[in-house]
Structure formats: structure tokens, C-alpha cells
Amino acid sequence: MSDLNHEIKALIIDSLNLEDLTPDDIDSEAPLFVDGLGLDSIDALELGVALQKRYGLTLSAESEETRRHFASISSLAAFVEASRTK
């Protein structure tokens, strides 16, 4: 799981083109949006696309569910683990 955490952190940095940041700087339990990493709505769009491409998973249209998956690196890793097709 921690390998997947690291992989997702690297995917976020790479796909969102974040600067001055390494995977080690990202706290697995901290919120991705608003506080913590501070991603915005455009980042959410881009990250969704990147996750679909990399792991072949389908994102729910239901926003409450998506918000739970996208809460932190750990919750995202759990979601990827459960839903990935590649």
C-alpha cells in the first residue's frame, strides 16, 4: 500500500505539474483539496483524467462518493486498489 501511496503522489506531482514538491513532502493523510496540498477544481479534473488513464478505473458521477475517494492520498490509494483494471 505504501508503494501505491508513493506512486500516486508521484502521479499527482507529474500530472498536475507541481513545483518545489517531492513525494516525500506530501502527507498521506492530509487533505488533497482546500487545506493540505491545496489543489483546486481544475486539478481535480486533471487528476481524474490521469487516474483513469493510469489505472483504468471509472470515476463515479456521484459527487459525495468522489469527494470521499479524493479526500487524501490514503483514501485515493484504497480506491485505486479496489477499482483498478490495470
Place this chain on the structure above:
Amino acid sequence: MPDCWPIAAHAIIAWRGDIPIERHAFDADTEQAYRALAALAQPRIVLFETDSYRFAVWLIAAWRAGLTVVVPGDMLPATQAALPLPWVGVVADAALADWHALAAPSISSVYHAPGLEVFTSGSTGAPCAIHKTLTQLANETAALEAAFGSQIASDARIVSSVPHQHLYGLLFRILWPLAAGRAFATDTLPWPESIWALPAGARYALAASPAMLKRIPELPARAAPQVRFDAIFSSGGPLPADANLACSTRLGMPITEVYGSSETGGIAHRHHPQHAWTAQPGVELKTDDAGTLWLRSPFLATPDWFATSDRAALDQGQLTLLGRADRIVKVEEKRISLTRVETLLGALPEISAARALLLPNRRDEIGAVLVLSDAGRTLLAEKGKNGLDRQFRQALSGALERIALPRRWRFVAELPHNDMGKTTEAMLAALFAPAPANPEIVATRQDAHTRMLTLYIGAELIHFDGHFDAAPVLPGVVQVDWAIRLGKAAFGLAGTFADMRQLKFQRIIQPGALITLTMTWDAGKQQLAFAYASASGAHSSGRITFTGTQP
């Protein structure tokens, strides 16, 4: 031949060093230049000339011939290509380089639209032409004389650090002195030190750029200059209040700031950085509901109200400037005020200056260029750049939508600027170029022989590309190359690399590091000693010998 520009009766027109150029010589030179220009049979010429006397001769002669004179800010090949007209002065067809070389030809034609075209860099950095009639210019010099003339003696010499190729320099160093009967210096003062080299025993008025004045307090301590200033002007860009006060203490004269632009001419002035501004004689001011400053002025082409791009408050005619009017950009369809981003950043104690701009990358992003305060630099050393970026984003998140928060940050020791002290958007955008070859210089410190630069080693540096993918390390050859280039710039060395010795690499430098580069110049040995160090200890050091650093 008709007189177009009012020239007061005075015996000495200009000073070349300590040698006067007298009125009769000026009249003879303008007569010859006038004949050369009239023979051209062209209604417009381009004038680029670095010597103020020669510039004045060509300009007055051209106006007598009824020509419009286009005055570019530089003589770069692109500028020459953009102005396919006869060039006069430094860049000139052979016949127009020097009026003395000419046989006096007969006058074939005279035009009737004497005027001036100057260029302003504008906020985008693209030059933009502005036309001025002689009436506009004469109204402006009359207002300058009315506002400041009584404090400047008639035998004071006008000296300047700003090129006369821009409107501020042209008005203050040439047109106003000619109209008011004062002599001007032919050469531009290139360095702050030049003030101390002015011929002693005379009185002076100085038209300076903020870029030069800001550097005067940084000079090593020395006695006040051996000359008396009747007035010191600063215009063309903002002069920070602390630099203003330190400068007036060292030069023994308050700085008169003139607020205006090439487009509007002078708008207002003040003699103390904490005072409100007073409108130039003849200028009317008002503000609208949005706080934007408007003016009506005899220096404008029409009597209509003109909107500036500044916000202001007016109280019984006294003007307080409140920053630039909103610059609105769109990020992914959302409207964002860059002015607001800058104001919020500038209010943080860790930041002493802030600029924001739109970066049209793969997604639209806001970038911020910051000059950190001492508190900010301390925090950078503690938290690293990522920690500081995050803290700034958090500080702004209560006041800005998330999408308006800067995502890219550049820390600089000072904002980049041109020779007029202006920071253009293009200069800021260049700091965000992908795969840069140079580190961010966060701060500089110096004493007599030593320069200390604080460098942030960003992961986006091109030198980390492939060196090595798994464990990026800053190559030693890059560290030596930086020491050579930064050392040459810091000490103003002109020489070339001869050899290097005592090279030691003790500890690797990785992305995200905050490094102090200490350099010492030994002029006797022509040797530059450098050392890279950080909180983790010494990284590398060595000595580089140059040849030909002394002329």
C-alpha cells in the same frame, strides 16, 4: 527660418565635462544640420544619438525644417527594421552622421508638422508610439519651470542618469534647459559613483532614475559629494521610501519625485515620500467610483479627460496613490485581479515586494515573483521553498478563490527592471521559462571584497535532467560555471577564464537546496575564490584565475 522651439537667451548651452559649448556654436551647428535635413526631402526622421548636445542640435534643426522626429528607446536591429526612415545620429546614413561633413546644400523643401514620437514600453513590454506636438511639449516645460524653476539657479548645470531617448530624459535634460536658459551636460551619468566625480565648484540639478537612486545608499560610506544640488528629480518608476530618504541624506537634498508617464506627461510631484502629491501646474485631477485616477492636462493631445491605470484618493487637491488599477486576467474562465493578489502578498511580513502574472501553461496558472523580507529569508531557511509556498497559499486562501492562488513562485533578490526602472510582464514571464539554466538568487550581501548570494536550487533546472533520474545531483561543472558567471557579474570582471585549482567537492547538492555561494575577489592575483555551503555544511569550493580583467 522659423524658430519652433523656444530657446532662452543664454550664453552657455551645454557642458562637455568641464568645457562649455557656447550659444553661437550651437546656432552655427543647428543651421548646418537644418540645411542637411531640409535637403533630405523627408517629412519624418529617426534620431538616435547618445550625446545630448548632438541630439539637441539634430532635434532643433529638424523641428526648424518642420519634421516629425521619431525617437526610439534603443538602436537594436529589430528597432531599425521597424522604422524604415532616414536615421540620424549614431546609426545614420553616412551623410547624416555628422553635420560638419556636409557641404551646405540648397534647401529643397520644408515641411510644416514639427513633432515628436517617443516610445513607451507599456506593461506588456511591446514598444508603443506616442505622438507629441511642440505645443504639448512647450506647455510641459513651462509647467516644470513654474513648479521647480525658482529652486534652480540660472547657472546650475543639468545632469542626468536617464537617457534623453525617453520622454522624461528629453524634457528634463534638453527641452526644459533650452527653454529656461540653463546649460545641460552632454554625457549621461552611468553609475551612482559618477555623482562624486562631477566637476566641483558648480551647482547642479540632477534628473535621475529610481534605478540609480536606489543604489546610492548601497555604496560604501563616503563623504557627501563636493557639489551643491539645487534639485534632485526622480521619475520613470517608483522609488522606495527608505531608499528615497537614505539618498537625500547622502546627497544633502530632498528628492523631488515626479509622477507621470510618457503618454500623459507629468501629473504630480512631491518632495517627501510620506507626503501627498501635488498636481503639476495646469493639470486637473479627479477620481471615479472605482477609484481610478483621471486627468485633464495641457500636456495631452486633446482637452478630454484621460483615465490612468492607477487608483488614487483626492483630498482638497492633494493626491494619494493607491496602486495600479485592477489588472484582470481569466484563469479557466474565472476572472482574477492580479492587483489584488499582489496587494495581499505585499501585505505579508515575509514579503517586501510582489508581482503576479498569468502563466498560460498547460493550464492557466498564476505565478508570483517575490522579493522576500529578512523575516521571509529566515523562514525560507527553516521551512524550505515548498514550506514557504504553502504558507503563502494558506495566508491568501481566506481572501482569494483557490483557483486564484499562485501555483508557481520565484524568489528574487530584486525585481527585474529595464534602465528606466520599469518591470515589464515579459521580464517576469522569463523567470518562469521551462528548464532554466540558472538558480533563483534569493538574496545578495556584500562587503568590500566578498559577495554572498543565497541560491535556491529548483528541481526544474535543466542540469538535473538525466543527471540522474533516480537521484538528481547538481553537476560539479555547473557549480564551477555558475561561480565564474555570477562572480564576473558580481565583481564586474571583464576577463576570461585562465585556470582553476584547489577544486573540492565535499557534499552533493540536490534539488530544493538553499545554498550560500560566497565569492572573494583577489585583484592582485586576479583570482576568484568560491565556496558553496548550506545548513548541512560545505558542498564545494575552489579558486579560478582570470586573465585580462584589468584594461
